[in-house]
Amino acid sequence: MFLQKLHLKNFRNYAETTLEFSPEINVLLGQNAQGKTNLLESIYVLATARSHRTANDRELIRFNQSDAVIQGLVHRRADDVPLELNLGKRGKKARVNHLEQAKLSQYIGQLNVILFAPEDLSLVKGSPNGRRRFIDMEFGQIAPRYLHNLTAYRDVLKQRNRYLKLLSARKASDRVYLDVLSEQLAGFGGSIIAQRQDFLGELEKYAQELHLSITQGQETLSFEYESKLKNISGRSETELQQLMYQQLTEQAEKEIFQGTTLVGPHRDDLKFLINGKNVQIYGSQGQQRTTALSVKLAEIDVMKAQTGEYPLLLLDDVLSELDGQRQTHLLQTIQNKVQTFLTAPAMNDVAQNLIKEPKIFMIENGNIKETTAGGKTVLETVTFYPPVS
Structure with a gap:
């Protein structure tokens, strides 16, 4: 999978521009x-229908x-698939192959990306x-059922928390309705926990291999899913749903007093262990960074295993935050494997000896020029172009 073309109109500081990318490494240079x-x-x-920087689409x-348009031409296996996302006052409209999608969940997953910032x-x-x-x-991109359960869970959670506040303020008294909401929440919540455990089990497998390689066999990385539900280990999805409903029922009085839901995947956490010790507490800064790098790189292989294709990798000024050893491991891992977009202030900040024939773009105030490694302009891309087709 790779992104062949990108067309932007009124997105952030871009008026209108079209870019064509290399299926391998694309370097985006420019000052802050x-x-x-x-x-x-x-x-x-374009890939996820949401920003990683803001929850307010108006800022995009x-x-x-009044509106913005992002269009992309994605190569998947043997096909080229046009994608389009319109952002406006009435929300988002998504199209795949020029056909409008009734739900965003039907659109997400057409293009998979991993962002590393x-x-x-x-x-x-x-x-x-x-x-x-x-x-x-990350999991929501590759598992439509997980995304559906997560969206439904959040909706029911809002309703339940709102009703708990009413019960707490004695503006409501119907415990039967609370029980209905608890049953619905447990149904979605138990499924989410089961799916998370499966996803993290696969992610852990790849991350362990990468971590062993980076640390030259000195450190073993493992994950531990921490849930507010008690005794979740080894339970099936149905058993987790039943367990969550049981614990919601047991904690009902406490939740009414506090006016909020105390049990469920919205309160769970993930613990990282190196040689059995919690990295969050006992790990050095170097160990913490190596763990994060191993986890992010492992996502590439998980997405390939789940979808049959490698995702795009977006590296936002991350090379400057890594030492030479970790830079080398990162770039050697992705070379000739994943279409990559990486940003840097200048070419001097990029490990050029590890990157073969990148496509280079110089960006200044929303104007983009394709250049050579020596800075010679190849193509101006600031002019207006027709949409991607």
Whole structure:
């Protein structure tokens, strides 16, 4: 899988432009606030129908414009698939092969991407919310059922929390309705936990191999899923649903008092262990970064195993955050395997000896030029082009 063309109209600081990419490595050069990350973000939004930087779609639309358009031509196996995402006041409209999709869940998964940014190096030592978001975003791209369960779970969770607050304030008294919401929440929540455990089991397998290689066989990486549900180990999806319903029922009085749901996948966490010890607590900064790198690179193989094709890899200024050994391992892992987009302030910041024949784009104030490694302009891409077809 690779992105052949990208057409942007009124996205962030881009008025209108069309780019053609290499199926291997594409280097985006430019100083801060010129549009490098905006370009990566547009690819991420095209794939996932959401930004990794903001929850407000209005921020994605160019100043003083009413809507934005992102179009891409994706090569998948033997076919070229046109994708289109429109962002406007009435929300998002998605098209695959020029056909509008009734639900975004039908659109997501047409193009798979993995984003690796400096903040991802804090995956290990960061907040539980960040680790849950990591699982949900990555697994949601490749498992439509998981995405459906997660969306439904969040909807029911909002309803249940709202009703718990009413019960807490004594503005409602119907416990039967609370029980109905608990049963619905447990149905979706038990499925999510079961699916997360399966996904993390496969991710762990690949991450272990990578981590052993990076550390020259000195460190063994393992995962531990931490749930607010008690005794989840070895349970089937149905058993997890029943267990969650049981524990929601047992904690009902406490939840009413606090006005919020205390049990479920929205409160779970992921623990990383090196040689059996918690990296979050006992690991050095180097071990934490190596763990994050192993996990992110493992996603590439998981997506390949799940979908049959490698995803795109977006590296947003991440090389400058890695030492020479980790840079080398990263670039050797992806070379001739994954279409990659990486940003850097200048070519000096890129490990040129490890990258073979990249396609280079210089970005300045939303204007893009294709250049050679020596800085010679090959093609100006600032002019207006017809949409991708």
